Amino acid sequence: MQRGPSAMPQLCRELGEGEIFLLIPYRPDLELGDAFQLENGMESPFVCLQDEKGELIPIFSSEARAQEGLAKGNAPPNSMHIVSMPAIQVMEVLGKAGVRAVLNKSCSTPQFILPPDLMCDIASGKVFEPHGLEKDNVEVALDLLDPADYPTKLVQAAFEVLRKHRNFRVVWIFRSPSGAAVAPSGRAYQFLLLMEPRDPVIYHEFNLGHRRGQRPGG
Numbered sequence: 738m739q740r741g742p743s744a745m746p747q748l749c750r751e752l753g754e755g756e757i758f759l760l761i762p763y764r765p766d767l768e769l770g771d772a773f774q775l776e777n778g779m780e781s782p783f784v785c786l787q788d789e790k791g792e793l794i795p796i797f798s799s800e801a802r803a804q805e806g807l808a809k810g811n812a813p814p815n816s817m818h819i820v821s822m823p824a825i826q827v828m829e830v831l832g833k834a835g836v837r838a839v840l841n842k843s844c845s846t847p848q849f850i851l852p853p854d855l856m857c858d859i860a861s862g863k864v865f866e867p868h869g870l871e872k873d874n875v876e877v878a879l880d881l882l883d884p885a886d887y888p889t890k891l892v893q894a895a896f897e898v899l900r901k902h903r904n905f906r907v908v909w910i911f912r913s914p915s916g917a918a919v920a921p922s923g924r925a926y927q928f929l930l931l932m933e934p935r936d937p938v939i940y941h942e943f944n945l946g947h948r949r950g951q952r953p954g955g
Contacts, residue, residue, distance in 0.1 A: 760784035832856030
C-alpha cells in the first residue's frame with residue numbers, strides 16, 4: 738500500500754477490501770487455524786497501544802506485515818496471536834468504538850494513523866461518494882496567507898493531488914482570523930480553487946488528499 742497523501746483514495750479502497758490482520762494477547766486455548774469471532778457486548782480483545790493522544794489499535798495489511806511488526810517491535814515470543822477479519826468489519830468495529838488504528842506499525846512501510854471518523858466513512862462507503870462542488874452561502878472572514886506562512890504538511894498533501902490534474906488552474910490558501918467565524922467545514926485553513934473544467938470527482942479526490950494533511954499525526 739502506498740502512503741503518499743495523493744494515494745489516499747486508493748488507500749481507502751484497499752482498507753475496505755479483503756482482510757485486515759490484528760493482534761490479540763496469547764491464549765493457550767487458541768490453536769493455529771481456530772476461528773475467532775467478535776460477539777455483541779464483548780470487550781475489545783485486540784492489543785491496544787498508547788501514545789500521547791490516547792489508545793490506538795495496531796492493524797496490518799497482511800500476515801507478513803503483522804509478523805514483521807512483531808519482530809521489529811521486539812514482542813516476546815508466544816505473547817500474541819495474529820488474527821484476521823474482513824477489512825470492512827474492522828473499519829466498522831473500530832470506527833464505531835471511537836478508537837484510532839495504526840496501520841503497519843514498526844514495518845518497513847510507513848505507518849499510517851486512521852481516525853475513527855475516517856474508518857466509519859470507509860465502512861459505510863461514504864468516503865467513496867463524490868460530492869458536488871461546495872456552494873456555501875455563509876459569509877466568513879478569511880485572511881489571505883503569505884506563501885512563506887503556508888502550513889508545510891497541509892500544502893504537501895494538497896499539492897501532491899493538485900499536480901496530477903490540469904483542471905486546477907489557480908489555488909489560494911486562506912486562514913480564519915482569530916476569533917472570527919470559521920468556514921462551514923470547521924477548518925482553520927481554506928482553499929480557494931479555480932477549476933476548468935469543473936469536475937466533482939477530482940474535487941472529491943482533492944478533499945480526501947488534503948484531509949490527511951489537516952489531521953495531526955495523520
